[in-house]
Amino acid sequence: MIELYDKMDKSLNDYQFTINYNDIDINNNKCIVDLNLDITLTYQRGSDKEYTTNDTIKHYIILNKHKSDWSIIKDVYNPLEGPDRKAVSDDNYNNKLYSGLKEAYKSIDKKALSVKKWVKKSKKISENIQSNEDIRIQYEPTPGAYRAIQYARRYYENYNTKYPEFNNDCTNFVSQCLHAGNIPMSRPSWYCFNEDDYSTSWIRTVELYDYLTDDKGFSSRSYDGYNVTEINDDTRPGDVIQFYNALKSRYAHTVIASKIDSEDGVLYCGHTSNRKDKPLIDAFDSTWYYTQLRLIEIEYPDGM
Structure with a gap:
């Protein structure tokens, strides 16, 4: 990450954290520590002013005991x-992690160039706004998209108890938002009634993509090569964005665009780590194993 930040002219100026332990499970010579890491990071891009992000990230730390010493063999988090x-x-997790890191590293220059291109463009937009030049179209959400976004903002942290909660909850959450935006459930293709009665397309990234683009006919665009500039130009509020995870060799994370901001570009809401109106650019350039994005353009049905 340090090399990626250097190439993007981005620096980490301060790092503060607090560890909160949820559970410690010791079984013979193996220990699993379930914890939350509350972190506050302060960044700076070039000569711009500093900005701060706050996150809570869940970790599983796995330790093995050899003789009388414990050693960390794995840190599972996302x-x-x-x-x-x-x-x-x-047992092959660390090898997968290393392979994913190598794949992501191959395109580090492309990712850095794309992010710097977007930062340069956003600065120009900000300067023109300050001089009262309206050069950016501000997309207002359609009524259906508005309902989907309002749902996302209401339940991004306090989960809706009408639906089951999953360990990896991102696609489940976005499906709820789409349904709140007047996209009807369809048995057996896309639905969720309780923890025992749901379709895989409701809760899984790839299957949701297949349903929306095949069964529903919504259009999709993929942005290989880390082209965050183009996805910021093309996304509308209420559209769905998915992240390609190099560790898993597939698209593995789903969010919903909540706003198009004049300076920060696409803002989004999502689970499993709870996010409300967070800049897409910050999520993408701070996580090395997300190597590309794809956009699903949603046309919400009319009606209440």
């Missing part, structure tokens, strides 16, 4: 998706 509980028992 800032946006939440940690994969299955990875705790995956």
Whole structure:
């Protein structure tokens, strides 16, 4: 990450954290520590003013005991998706992590160039706004998109108890938003009634994409090569964005665009790490294993 930040002319000026332990499970010579890491990071891009982000990230720390000494063998976490509980028992996890890192590193220059391009453009937009030049179209959400976004802002942190909550909850949350925006459930293709009665397309990233683009016919655009500038230009409030995870070799995270901001570009809401109106650019340039994005353009039905 340090090399990526250097290439983007971005620096980490301050790092503060607090560890909160949820559970410690010791079984013979193996220990699993379930904890939350509350972190406050202060960044700076070039000569711009500093900005601060606050996050709570869940970790599973796995330790092995050899003789009388404990050593950490694995740290399972994901800032946006939440940690994969299955990875705790995956003996090949560290190899997958290394392979994903190598894949992401191959395109580090492309990612840095794309982010710097967007930062340069956003500065120009900000300067023109200050001089009263309206050069950016401000997309107002349609009524259906507005309802989806209001739902996202209401339940991004206090989960709606009408729906089940999953360990990796991002796609479940976005499906709820889409349904709140007047997209009807469809059994057996896309629905969720309780924890025992739901479709995989409701809760899984790839399956939701297949349903929306195949069954519903919504259009989709993929942005390979880290082109965050183009996705900021094309996204409308209420559209769905998915992140490609190099560790998993597939798209693995889903969010909903909540606003198009004049300076920060696309803002989004999401789970599993709870997010409300967060800049897409910050999520993308701060997480090394997300290597591309795709946009699903949603046309919400009319009606109340």
